[in-house]
Amino acid sequence: MLNARDLRFGFAGQPPILDDVSLSLEAGEWLGLNGDSGAGKSTLGQLLAGYLTPQAGTVTVDGAPLPRRGLRPVQWLPQSPELAVNPRWRVKRILEEAWTPPAALREAFGIEPDWMNRMPQALSGGELQRVCVLRALAPDVRYLVADEVSSMLDPLTQLDLWQGLRQIADERQIGVLVISHDAALLQRLCSHRLTLSDGQLYREPPAEQPDAQIATAPRQSPR
Ligand SMILES: Nc1ncnc2c1ncn2[C@@H]1O[C@H](COP(=O)(O)OP(=O)(O)OP(=O)(O)O)[C@@H](O)[C@H]1O
Numbered sequence: 001m002l003n004a005r006d007l008r009f010g011f012a013g014q015p016p017i018l019d020d021v022s023l024s025l026e027a028g029e030w031l032g033l034n035g036d037s038g039a040g041k042s043t044l045g046q047l048l049a050g051y052l053t054p055q056a057g058t059v060t061v062d063g064a065p066l067p068r069r070g071l072r073p074v075q076w077l078p079q080s081p082e083l084a085v086n087p088r089w090r091v092k093r094i095l096e097e098a099w100t101p102p103a104a105l106r107e108a109f110g111i112e113p114d115w116m117n118r119m120p121q122a123l124s125g126g127e128l129q130r131v132c133v134l135r136a137l138a139p140d141v142r143y144l145v146a147d148e149v150s151s152m153l154d155p156l157t158q159l160d161l162w163q164g165l166r167q168i169a170d171e172r173q174i175g176v177l178v179i180s181h182d183a184a185l186l187q188r189l190c191s192h193r194l195t196l197s198d199g200q201l202y203r204e205p206p207a208e209q210p211d212a213q214i215a216t217a218p219r220q221s222p223r
Helices: 041-049 091-095 103-108 125-135 155-172 183-189
Strands: 002-009 018-025 030-035 056-061 074-077 143-147 175-179 192-197 200-203
Touching: 002 041, 018 041, 018 056, 018 175, 018 192, 018 200, 030 041, 030 183, 041 074, 041 143, 041 175, 091 125, 103 155, 125 155, 143 155, 155 175, 175 183
Parallel strands: 030 175, 030 192, 074 143, 143 175
Antiparallel strands: 002 018, 002 056, 192 200
């Protein structure tokens, strides 16, 4: 289980954005997170992945603190993929940075062989986003924080992306925190959702009918 307990975080010289924030994400669970722009959702995502360090509180995976080096068991996928790649690397090197995704998965994510030799600037934002999502799915990755990852994709490509992610997350029991302003998307993907407001997390009522095509398994135990 990914566990965040009593997190407090503020950027240097600023009041805390997050104050005593706790959440848990089980293996294989899909949890939604929304909140106003600037509420601190991406900040929370980066704390969960270990890109930022909380001023108070802990983040653990199965009771152990996040590792300081090596592959991150919690991967944060940001909204802007161009900021998450080395602009001097070709797409093949970017995609295969941590593992070599099999052909079937490349196909499921709509990744074309002829992109491999291009520089990342020669892909569209949506194409590069799919490369980044697949790159993050190395075998030892346990949790994903998908931070507005599909907002730049057309509806069909969005569906492909979420279905591809759903398949691999179900197979490997990866837990996914989906951050989005799109309430309908969160309802479709996640049986449980949280809202971040004024530095605190609030639980939303359960979705009545998660999308049958990409529905997540129900939670095993109460939060
Ligand atoms: N590196 C930084 N230094 C100082 N302040 C920052 C930094 N990064 C983010 N902030 C501020 O922290 C607050 C929370 O930002 P964050 O990106 O976490 O919000 P968000 O909820 O993800 O917003 P959005 O929905 O617009 O993406 C914002 O007020 C933002 O301006």
